Amino acid sequence: MLLQDQVVIITGAGAGMGRSMALYFAREGAKIAVVDINVNTAEETVRIIEEKTGSEAVAFGVDVSKAQSVKKLVQTVGERTGRIDIVINCAGLPQAFTPIEDLEEEEWDRLLNVNTKSVFLTAKYAVPYMKKQKKGSILNIASIASERARPGLNAYCASKGAVVVLTKALALELAPYGIRVNAINPGPTNTEMLGKFVPEQDAEPERQKQDIFISSIPLGKLIEPEDIAEAALYLCSKYAEKITGTIFNVDGGRGI
Numbered sequence: 001m002l003l004q005d006q007v008v009i010i011t012g013a014g015a016g017m018g019r020s021m022a023l024y025f026a027r028e029g030a031k032i033a034v035v036d037i038n039v040n041t042a043e044e045t046v047r048i049i050e051e052k053t054g055s056e057a058v059a060f061g062v063d064v065s066k067a068q069s070v071k072k073l074v075q076t077v078g079e080r081t082g083r084i085d086i087v088i089n090c091a092g093l094p095q096a097f098t099p100i101e102d103l104e105e106e107e108w109d110r111l112l113n114v115n116t117k118s119v120f121l122t123a124k125y126a127v128p129y130m131k132k133q134k135k136g137s138i139l140n141i142a143s144i145a146s147e148r149a150r151p152g153l154n155a156y157c158a159s160k161g162a163v164v165v166l167t168k169a170l171a172l173e174l175a176p177y178g179i180r181v182n183a184i185n186p187g188p189t190n191t192e193m194l195g196k197f198v199p200e201q202d203a204e205p206e207r208q209k210q211d212i213f214i215s216s217i218p219l220g221k222l223i224e225p226e227d228i229a230e231a232a233l234y235l236c237s238k239y240a241e242k243i244t245g246t247i248f249n250v251d252g253g254r255g256i
């Protein structure tokens, strides 16, 4: 198995891509800390892992934008297992189409705190474990919106652009310690989130998926959470030992 007994923290693992990554990584023998602000969905992911794999998983209800909560999460996992091998920052919030003049300061802060500050916080608390081990892997789920913006998604695009640059900065900073830092830019992916990028009044998720998103993907199909999980598995495995600072587009060509 690719990740036998490795300790993996996955945020946003109560749904969508995070849940899919948790299952793929557990199938490869990893022990998973399933983190989500919604502890019920995190527990559901743990049940799925227990049913489908022989691996250990524990649910944590954590708001990744809160320093004290992230600190406690990382310390709990570190104390229980003695190590932290992989951190995947997948928790994120969408932004409904909002003209910049209507964007409230609170909404800007909320998006930047959950989508960007969380990447700083998990690194701040997990990197000391990885430095001690002289090995570790951090994977950030950014977005193809960091390369190809969409109108009205101003704060969301900014939050993901910052994740991309932070990924590169940390890759350089942590390379001497054997810690790799990479990001995936998903294209439009078939999860609950996809229907939430449109103005709230015309939210018709299925039509939006078809009209706006599928038509913008050269390969003509939405990305599935499993596509992201397979790329994540590669980037966190021994097969990517020489890969750091990479921004890996899993986007059906949307970024071209």
Ligand SMILES: NC(=O)c1ccc[n+]([C@@H]2O[C@H](COP(=O)([O-])OP(=O)(O)OC[C@H]3O[C@@H](n4cnc5c(N)ncnc54)[C@H](O)[C@@H]3O)[C@@H](O)[C@H]2O)c1
Residues within 6 Å of the ligand: 011, 012, 013, 014, 015, 016, 017, 018, 035, 036, 037, 038, 041, 062, 063, 064, 065, 089, 090, 091, 092, 093, 094, 114, 141, 142, 143, 144, 145, 185, 186, 187, 188, 189, 190, 191, 192, 193, 194
């Ligand atoms: N779906 C897409 O089209 C798409 C495209 C590009 C990038 N992304 C990014 O991929 C990641 C996963 O998205 P998804 O499509 O699986 O969405 P999703 O909504 O299905 O899952 C996101 C999860 O994050 C959790 N979460 C939200 N705020 C949190 C917080 N403060 N603390 C802890 N957990 C929190 C949610 O409860 C949810 O379970 C996000 O970062 C998103 O921005 C999504």
